[in-house]
Amino acid sequence: MRAAVKSPPAPEVVEEKPDLGTPLLELKGISKQFPGVKALDDVSFAIWPGEVHMLLGENGAGKSSLMKCLCGAYQADTGAYFHMGEKVEIRTPTDAKKLGIAVIFQEFSLVPYLDVAQNIFLGREFKSKIPGLLDRRRLYAEAQKVLDRIGLEVDPRTKVHTLGVAQQQMVEIAKALSQDASILVMDEPTAALSDRETERLFAVMRQLQAKGTAIVYISHRMAEVFALGDRITVLRDGKNVGHAVPGETSPDQLVRMMVGRTVDMSYPRNFRAPGDVVLELKDISATTGIADINLVVRAGEIVGLCGLVGSGRTEVARAVFGADAITSGEVRVFGRIKQGGPDVAATEGIALIPESRKTEGLALIRTVSDNLAVAGLPKLFPNHLFSPGRARRSAEALIKRLRIATPSPNQSVGLLSGGNQQKVVIGKWLAAGARLFIFDEPTRGIDVGAKSEIFALIDQLVAEGAAVLMISSEQAEIVHVCDRAYVMRGRRIVGELSRSELSEENIVRMGMHDE
């Protein structure tokens, strides 16, 4: 099997027979068909106690489908499950639970108006002695125990909707841990976590491993794959395309397996001298709590905005775009003072590519063509009359230019993969003729291949004279791509790093809390 990794291009599926005894859980020949798509095609997969099994693959490769089959949310069309060598059925989440499988989902499975404890024990409520009622005292006591274990300092009576994304993710983790599962599946658990919380999570994982828990771990972060993984399985287009062991492979090789072709991971940039000032913030404070924000973005440069999750980066972006009200200071765009909401921002040539594609960036029930046209309507149709033909032609041009993979401009955008959806969000601003682009986590949840395409696109934009402000939690991206970067902490800008000063260490040092 190792040979397979060493011989690109993509290897065929290789049988693996390590001498580890009976697997804790084994999936054989799993297939799952959706209308129009074969999500899983004859996938086999095994986990042994005490190991961290990395599951890699681009978005749409079938990782999530495989996980959902594993936890009973989907029923596989064909294939068999073996638990400690015995054939078992997993047809419902309850079946999975009985086998000791717990899952931490990427899309939150939390209920906003239940408290932390109720969420952790959802579906496993403690019965009181009085029939029909619940034992609340025990609920909170048990919840506190779990929270202590992962070091989350939150009152178990706190309603989940008041928590931030990172804390919600930790509750999600607590929920899975509380099940004392023998098999724990984690889907990008660190995507929303800060470094501190990530460290805590890894510590807990090591404890679990020591106790013999098997962990299936999905990640897009190569560093994690190599730091944590005992074994790696790569999926592509619903098929199992290979196995590897971290010590014997390299990131480039894994990427080749995932993508099926060679991908340059260095995000090449053509740095050039910046032009005129496009965006200038002077002492901006906003209702969302950010204060005294000063920054400058020039034409032809990509400026990074980094800091921990929750440091106020998104708020800066929203304040520039007019999505949240500014309480003091001034925003200058192309030299003019900008006032007003997002509609004014759009007409002045500002584009916001928001953090959450699905809820803030796209109308999922509408077509690719509709979504590509929506921001540029006033520009494409200056006389206010809409022409479906022209909208379609404009969409087709953008689909070609951005290489958006869609069967037709009339495809519902909700059916596209994450990377293609992100391209649609960018495309709509190209149609609107934007000159200042604000990207908020442009690569979140996007696979490696699409990532480099998006960075190439951003580079092309600045080459054509646009200005870009980019928020990212992945410091490596900032370091690779940006001309300069501002670092935020506690809703203020705490420093600026020039190209020569840009390094992950510097970003982390400036962005960390003083503790």
Place this chain on the structure above:
Amino acid sequence: MSDHALSAAQPRPRLPAIPGVAIVLVALALVFAAISPNFLSTGNLSNILVQSVILLLLAMPMTLIIMTEGLDLSMGAVLTLASLVLALTVVSTQSLVLGLAGAVGVGLAFGFVNGWLVSSLRIPPFVATLGTLGVAQGLALIVSDGQSVVGIPRFLRQVYSGETAGIPNPILIGAAFYALFHVLLYHTKFGVYIRALGGNRDALTLAGVKWQRMLVAVYMLGGAMAGVAALLLTARINAGHPTAAIGMEFDAIAAVALGGTSFERGNGWIFGTLLGVLTVGVLRNGLNLMAVPSSAQVAATGALVIVALFLDGLRSRKP
């Protein structure tokens, strides 16, 4: 969104926000007490409570239904139909038990159909219950042939007009059901699942809970409560009437909204609904005592709903 994380990291002081409805209720009560000397009399206060009970019996299950991101527009019509069935049964059999069983049965049947349409056929609740609203209303007209059903025996009327231990029966019934709903929402699995139904159904699926059944159960509870309310309504008007409670579902929805229950994400509370119902009752009563013209009362009801929601909106927008 991500950037609220920091502020939430520090435990927030647990100061319960005062809901708009409470402000409105207190303000109304103060104004009426100042202007109308009769307002604060025991008789009048008991009046307001008694009058509010039927609406409360509808508004409480409506709260739960709305918390599941649902709606039940059929409640008023089902109440009407149940009241007719109850009246017909009691008149012909002289049995309160049979009558109540009939009324609750009708309610449960409609609740089941509503729940089935919503959970199994995935028809939006507004549409599904608009449909069953028509069916119940039509059946009410057909069953009664447009006539009132009269000859209700004395013992049925006693349910509404009688007293137990010096407290009017309707208040006791209302209090008992309020307690029941409070326990249901805050101390049982069912209550937890209701908030999950509105907040995140996938979470229930993944937890292995059969939420479709829960959803049907919520609508059936709504139907059953319409059946119970039918008992009080029939006893109150001493008859079954084919249009007696038409449109009452909107009053119930308004009271729930007034009480601060949101139409999204499973955010609601039963005490707010009680306040909402009482606010409507106090407003009507006070305006009647002040002999405010009916047209102004009509407008005031509308304005009340708008003002209370506006107040809630104001507060929720503050960061």
Place this chain on the structure above:
Amino acid sequence: MLNLKTLVVAFPAALLSTAALADGESIAVFTKNQTNPYFQAVRVGTENAAKTMNAKVIHYIPTKPDSIPEQLSQIEDVIVKKPNAIVFIPVDYKAMVPGVEQINEAKIPVVNVTDRSAGGKFLAFVGADDYNLGLETGRYLLKKLGGKGNVVIIEGVKGSLTSIDRVRGFNDAIKEFKDVKLLASQPANYQRLQALQVMENLMQSHPQIDGVMAANDGMAIGAIEALDGANRKAQVIGINGTKEAVDAIKAGKMLASGDYNGFVQGCIGTMVAIRALRGQPIVTEVVLKPTVVDSTNYQPYDVAVESRSCPAWDQAAAMATKTN
């Protein structure tokens, strides 16, 4: 005659602790809704009578038209306020009985107007005879048609006393004429628009309609509009004698309207209540004689209700059908 009919009824006044009240009494008036002009006529009548007798009226109207629970709540609220007397039109003659009983328990004297309540104790009933009104007005139409032809009936709200009795009157009138054929009898809930659409649809199934009997004027006028729209002609009668119907009669579009005379009902109802409070003689039942308003006798009705004035007590008492 007059003296025989009008007897002193002393007991209601004796019930009142403040029997000395000479004027300024407050009278609570209950009507069914805010939209039907008929009830507006009643209200104006009560105001007119109260004004001349130096009392004041307060109106209680359900915010939802004809709402039974709401009228019950209003009764309960009014009892707290203790008006001197009540003039009462039940939204439903059967379902409001518990309400009337509450009024009785609170010992507030109450006069029943328009719809005769199925229970409870009243000082008096003042109303019109819906059955005879339907019968007389129906007869008038059929005679005009020459005792033959096809007619349709447009009913009011199903189950309402006025509609039931008026339609019964219509039907009995039709039975008196062998050559008259009743084509259809459909409800339009006293609503103009519904009557218009019902009529439009009836015209499709029935190519020849000679006469239309509508249970109120609004529906009659809706039917006339439908006929006009289809360029068809038929003789139309309604009931209530509203200003609008009088205008239509004047214009030759409508044949006749049975006068229900809500104004006078309001007048007499209020007069009875106030007189009882003052210990003056009252009557216990006034059922107005049906009058058919047509092109020959519309003049007295051709004025807005606001500018009419109540009959004197002697005249009112002369209409009484029962005295104590």
Place this chain on the structure above:
Amino acid sequence: MSMSSQTAGATPRLHLSKDVVQVIYRLLAAGLLCVVLAVVTDSFLSTNNILNVLRQASLLFFLASGLTLVILSGGLDLSVGANIGLSACLAATVIKATGSPVLGTLAGLGSGTLVGVCNGLMVAKLRIPSFIATYGMLWVLHGLTYYYMGGETIHGFPPGFRQIGSGYFLGIPIPVYLMLGFLAAGTFFAQRTVWGQQIYAIGANPVAARLCGIPVDRRLILVYAFSGAMAGVASLVFLARLNSAEGDIGEALTLPAVAAVLIGGASLFGGVGTVFGTFVGALILTLVLNGMNLLAVNASWQPLVTGVIVVLAVWLDMIGRRRT
């Protein structure tokens, strides 16, 4: 990524959007209904009856077309019926006072639009859920109308004005022309203008629409203003058709209008639906009621049948959508 292979081989094919498919199904359903009615009744296929159905559908359509835009934007307007009442009464007053139908028309349209703007402000600026805001508005409007009318009716309008409700041109009722005109205008607005497209975008995802630079607040106000203006149009046609204004003139129409929009295929979640679909929806609803009248089915069955059709239409739609 798995899509890339499909892109290369994608051949242009006849693309019927889901909206178009939906409307075709509905037209088929309406056609089937016509065939059935033509077979089981002898009067259905008469010219008069067809015109009759169209005219009745037009009244529903005016209201439903404005409502369609609101529902497309993801909201609901429960105040349209009450809006008709107030607008009709104001228009009637102005016509009576000035004798000018033009001023009256302006008053009706103006008040309708103003109410719509208020709704829009509540929804867009005060962020009150549309369902509740317009329900509150319904009560406020009823109150204003009742107060203003005091239970009276205003009747008798100049013949010129009445043409828009009851006139004919080339043998076809004027309201039918108006309906076709508004159908064309509404369809053009929704499908062929930037504002229309923005309204679809707002309905599909209001947050994304705002972050795309669409002035969501202004568009929402526009949408509710349109809905109010269409209620104004409906009020004028009603006024002209009925020749009289009453406070409760539009009360019974709100839920049927919502039903027509839903039968027409619009989704209450927003972003899905067409004005033409609503037209077919109004037609289907009217055909069913007309058929029941022609078959002399007891009117009590009407709400039941309407309810079943609404659920059925939406359910069939959902099945259709799940298959594609």
